[in-house]
Amino acid sequence: MRDLSLHLLDIITNSISAGASHMMIRINADHRKDLLTIRIEDDGKGMSPEFLKRVTNPFSTTRTTRKVGLGLSLFKEACEITGGDLLIESTLGVGTIVTAVFGISSIDRIPLGNTGETLSGLISSFPDREFAVVFSNDQGEESGLDTVDLRERLGDVPLSEPDVYVFVRDYIQEQQQIILGGI
Amino acid sequence: MKSLSELDQIKKKAQLDMSARNRSGKRIVVGMATCGIAAGARPVMSTLVEELRTRKIADVSVTMTGCLGLCRLEPIVEVIDADGVKVTYVKMDANKAKRIIAEHIINGQVCTDLTISSEEAQ
Numbered sequence: 001m002r003d004l005s006l007h008l009l010d011i012i013t014n015s016i017s018a019g020a021s022h023m024m025i026r027i028n029a030d031h032r033k034d035l036l037t038i039r040i041e042d043d044g045k046g047m048s049p050e051f052l053k054r055v056t057n058p059f060s061t062t063r064t065t066r067k068v069g070l071g072l073s074l075f076k077e078a079c080e081i082t083g084g085d086l087l088i089e090s091t092l093g094v095g096t097i098v099t100a101v102f103g104i105s106s107i108d109r110i111p112l113g114n115t116g117e118t119l120s121g122l123i124s125s126f127p128d129r130e131f132a133v134v135f136s137n138d139q140g141e142e143s144g145l146d147t148v149d150l151r152e153r154l155g156d157v158p159l160s161e162p163d164v165y166v167f168v169r170d171y172i173q174e175q176q177q178i179i180l181g182g183i
Numbered sequence: 184m185k186s187l188s189e190l191d192q193i194k195k196k197a198q199l200d201m202s203a204r205n206r207s208g209k210r211i212v213v214g215m216a217t218c219g220i221a222a223g224a225r226p227v228m229s230t231l232v233e234e235l236r237t238r239k240i241a242d243v244s245v246t247m248t249g250c251l252g253l254c255r256l257e258p259i260v261e262v263i264d265a266d267g268v269k270v271t272y273v274k275m276d277a278n279k280a281k282r283i284i285a286e287h288i289i290n291g292q293v294c295t296d297l298t299i300s301s302e303e304a305q
Contacts, residue, residue: 163197
């Protein structure tokens, strides 16, 4: 994967497959601690402790189209080479929280990329689910977007409208830039 | 700087457009599993949506789906018409996405050089 926003897209599609209806994404850059944290929280069906133990193994997958599942193993690798870590907490019937921590200044850290394009694709493809993204930094600044607010503004206009897609993509990318800068 | 108030304009415009729309029932599906994403499916989807928007085609939906089991041919795009007839395009990129909108969606001509069967024939 070229950047972290592509990993993010990949990991959120796991939440979708797990039947999540609410997905909360928090991205925090703390330059003082030199840590970039991406946290994805969903209310999907969760994983059993047994599956959780082997979920970052590339030969673990629930899919039937192929026998390997590289998503989480690649994401874990992307964290670990920066001195960071990937933590997965999951409870059956409750949901899953994936927390990825990266060393910001590590030369091996890939850029964050375009989270706007990641979220707009998800929001327009799965208009019946709720997504929220929040960017925050060590200055206490915070901003983002929530599909609940989008729906309130748009009324009966579907989130899959091309105009909405482009707005969401550009708005989120702008918020990312304002709060996190070119990271 | 963009503001959420722009959504009010989008809403007004969409509500006007929606009442005048014929549903063609055409769907475009982009494979967006690990394999597709790594091969560049996300910008392909973005280009498809932007082309539809620029050309004011409002009756075709673009959505993502999971792995289609053909990872080596990703990014994969399927165009499915109202009767369920499906054309599968493989090894897609942004320029090919533009061609599919212009040639297949607008002019009704399948881009035969981009389909899975032409790839398999090579």
